Amino acid sequence: xxxxxxxxxxxxxxxxxAGIGAASAMALAQAGATVVINHRPRDSSxxxxxxxxxxxxxxxxxxxxxxxxxxxxxxxxxxxxxxxERFGKLDILVNNAGIEKPADFDQMTLADWxxxxxxxxxxxFLCARAAVRHFKTRKPDNGDVRAVGNIVFISSVHEVIPWxxxxxxxxSKGGVMLLMKSLAQEVAPYKIRVNSIAPGxxxxxxxxxxxxxxxxxxxxxxxxxxxxxxxxxxxxxAVRWLASDDSDYVTGTTLFVDGGxxxxxxxxxxx
Ligand code: BGC
Numbered sequence: 480x481x482x483x484x485x486x487x488x489x490x491x492x493x494x495x496x497a498g499i500g501a502a503s504a505m506a507l508a509q510a511g512a513t514v515v516i517n518h519r520p521r522d523s524s525x526x527x528x529x530x531x532x533x534x535x536x537x538x539x540x541x542x543x544x545x546x547x548x549x550x551x552x553x554x555x556x557x558x559x560x561x562x563x564e565r566f567g568k569l570d571i572l573v574n575n576a577g578i579e580k581p582a583d584f585d586q587m588t589l590a591d592w593x594x595x596x597x598x599x600x601x602x603x604f605l606c607a608r609a610a611v612r613h614f615k616t617r618k619p620d621n622g623d624v625r626a627v628g629n630i631v632f633i634s635s636v637h638e639v640i641p642w643x644x645x646x647x648x649x650x651s652k653g654g655v656m657l658l659m660k661s662l663a664q665e666v667a668p669y670k671i672r673v674n675s676i677a678p679g680x681x682x683x684x685x686x687x688x689x690x691x692x693x694x695x696x697x698x699x700x701x702x703x704x705x706x707x708x709x710x711x712x713x714x715x716x717a718v719r720w721l722a723s724d725d726s727d728y729v730t731g732t733t734l735f736v737d738g739g740x741x742x743x744x745x746x747x748x749x750x
Contacts, residue, residue: 485723486511489566491558493517493549493606494576496527498683499633502711503573504531506719508540512571515562519576520546520554549576549602559609568617571722572610574603575633577651579685581644592647599651600658603632607662607673614671625670625724632659632675633714636737639677652677656733663731672730674721679737681709704747705738 490507494500495516504514514535518528528544535542543565547558562569577599580591607630614628635648638656642649655675663673680699682690690696690708700706717736720726735741 484511485571485719488512488570488722489515489562489568490571490573490722491515491517491562491569491606491610492573492575493547493602494519495573496524496529496531496544498685499678499681499711499714500573500575501527501531502715503575503631503633503718504542505535505538505540506712506715507571507573507722508535508542509538510719510723512541512722513566514540514542515558515566516542516544517547517549517558517576518544520548549606550597552605555602555605555609559606559613563613569610569613570628572606572628572630573633573718573722574606574630576602577633577635577685579645579648581648583644584646587647595647595651596654599648600654603655604658607632607658611662611666611671614666615669625727626672627669628671629722630662630671630673631718631721632673633718634659634675634677634733636677636679636735636740638675638733639741659733660731667730672727674726674729674731675733676714676717676721677733677735677737677741678714679703679709679735679740681711681714683711702744703738703740704742704744707738709736709738 490512492500492504495504496518504516508514516528518524532542532544547554617627634655635652637649638652659675689699
């Protein structure tokens with residue numbers, strides 16, 4: 480039996496049209512879940528999400544696209560209500576949507592600060608709250624064997640690695656770390672599991688500048704002991720595991736998927 484079988488499970492992946500979100504949606508669908516691919520309510524994001532829905536369908540999987548700005552309370556309420564109305568329940572939330580707005584600290588505008596906090600931290604709060612409200616109405620349906628609901632936050636190595644010129648981003652991810660752990664502690668007795676994945680440098684649009692030339696990629700790889708940039712699928716497989724019953728005894732944990740980026744690579748043979 481495929482232990483990571485997610486047949487019959489319903490998942491929402493925020494920001495699921497591209498990058499890590501798209502790979503997570505694909506990995507969950509390949510394991511049998513029906514995936515709601517949430518996207519920003521604008522044309523280019525909708526098109527990307529619909530493309531991913533089609534890619535999943537091509538592989539025999541099941542997915543739909545649904546718009547909502549994760550930082551908008553009313554839109555998130557609607558996203559979750561529509562999902563539960565359409566599919567009867569929700570089992571998995573992958574809290575993925577995230578943005579970067581780098582700036583020198585003294586030049587950072589309040590708008591840049593707020594935009595990152597609104598999506599990366601408040602957005603994760605709003606989605607997790609909507610999921611927990613639903614999960615708390617559910618009873619364990621398989622004896623004591625598995626969770627009634629599962630939340631996977633997509634954090635970052637920057638929940639622990641300070642990041643100059645991205646103080647807003649690092650602060651948001653540091654916030655995600657204790658949001659995740661505090662929530663995990665609070666809802667474990669309800670058999671709700673809550674974990675994070677902290678990706679390192681993954682080849683997506685958000686950090687294209689860091690890998691789109693040979694020279695830049697070589698610089699980046701110096702920070703990665705494992706010697707390669709990560710691919711969205713590296714994270715997708717980890718999401719699938721954390722969302723599955725295989726990881727049933729895991730809660731309140733951050734799983735670093737970073738090729739060793741958090742291992743202080745500068746200390747190898749030094750210090
Ligand atoms: C950021 C990327 C960055 C990576 C490693 C991620 O959280 O979104 O832009 O390359 O961390 O620094």
